[in-house]
């Protein structure tokens with residue numbers, strides 16, 4: 502089996518592994534009351550947030566685009582949410598992002614759909 506790519510520096514990866522080991526359930530991407538997630542930019546159906554465990558081996562900016570509705574696959578979006586998603590994607594380069602990374606569900610540890618917004 503091929504080793505997964507290492508997106509994080511060793512210290513960040515260790516912190517992430519610790520988080521996973523202590524994970525008590527619940528979705529960290531659903532904005533429930535009292536969430537502490539820092540919102541970088543908010544839209545009607547989406548938000549951009551910092552990745553708490555950034556892909557810092559390669560990127561200096563490591564954010565995530567996340568739908569406010571809990572869903573696993575893009576095709577679960579309704580028409581309005583999909584339209585807004587496409588509008589956001591059009592403006593991502595102007596916000597300074599250089600790459601988008603979407604891990605398929607087999608790679609994801611969090612099933613709430615998200616795309617990584619990255620810049621070197």
Ligand SMILES: [Zn+2]
Nearest residue numbers: 528531571613
């Ligand atoms: Zn969720």
